[in-house]
Amino acid sequence: MFAAATKSFVKQVGDGGRLVPVPSLSEADKYQPLSLVVKKKRCFLFPRYKFTSTPFTLKDILLGDREIAAGISSYQLLNYEDESDVSLYGRRGNHIGNDVGINVAGSDSIAVKASFGVVTKHEVEVSTLLKEITTRKINFDHSLIRQSRNSRKAVLCVVMESIRTTRQCSLSVHAGIRGEAMRFHFMDEQNPRGRDKAIVFPAHTTIAFSVFELFIYLDGAFDLCVTSVSKGGFEREETATFALLYRLRNILFERNRRVMDAISRSQLYLDDLFSDYYDKPLSMTDISLKEGTHIRVNLLNHNIPKGPCILCGMGNFKRETVYGCFQCSVDGQKYVRLHAVPCFDVWHKRMK
Helix, strand or coil: HHHHHHHHHHHHHHHCCCCCCCCCCCHHHHHCCCCCEEEEEEEEEEEEEEEEEEEEHHHHHHHCCCCCCCCCCEECCCCCEEEEEEEECHHHHHHHHHHHCCCCCCCCEEEEEEEEEEEEEEEECHHHHHHHHCCEEEEECCHHHHHHHHHCCEEEEEEEEEEEEECCCCEEEEEECCCCCCCCCCCCCCCCCEEEEEEEECCEEEEEEEEEEEEEECCCEEEEECCCCCCCCCCCCCHHHHHHHHHHHHHHHHHHHHHHHHHHHHHHHHHHHHHHHCCHHHHCHHHHHHCCCCCEEHHHHHCCCCCCCCCCCCCCCCECEEEEEEEEEECCCCCCEECCCCCHHHHHHCCC
């Protein structure tokens, strides 16, 4: 009966599907802000999730004894008075008929009257909480964490807002036959015995709540899933390995890109040098033929093996040569390898 009234309240108030009705009056006090609940999918045939209360708060599963200094704001939401009728046909009708615990023989509907009065909304200040938890870690030795971690279907959630009554409230249920021309109404007189039921519950009773899922990393850090796109749960070993490989792949890709850019720039530089060499007359470029200049030699004749040219052999493609110059030295080496044309002349033109 209480569950039917809270479901009707959530359906009418809406809130974009974030509100969850409190399933039981006996557990209403366990859905307070910063309390922990477990979200679990029933099965693949039922798209909705089941929320189970726990006796713990967010502080209980964190390392350290420091309190969570997140503020909770409160304000009046609305004045709720509802009278609705529910058909007894179908799965939902059978469930409600069993839940209210009254005589429904010969009836095709149940009228539920809920008088909640003014209800208030109590919500955690999200920005303050996010700053508070940046340096906090999860205690993996906590029993709730161990049990939830072993279940791949269970997701830990923290209650971020709750909706409560402000006065003593009443629920009334009546079983009868739906009228053909008008909405089903309560008829206090001429009701057979056992076909009515009423309950009264105290003020400050939680009737609905909303949650943020927790995503917990292997190192104990955790995130609040503040949007419906992000999903909670526990980081798995294989997930962490995949994430590490993905980061390494991106690092290698970026490094290769930088190397190729450097090679491309050096190639453009050599192309400019060689084009400058070929674009000018021979008399201006063939320095090695002039008197007093360095001389081309075949390094094989001096027992020096073939190797990369110091100008054009340092790139991605190793351009090798047997020619060089003994009059030049680089990095303590008493000779340099240079292609006969045009590297030899380009090198000495730069040196000059």
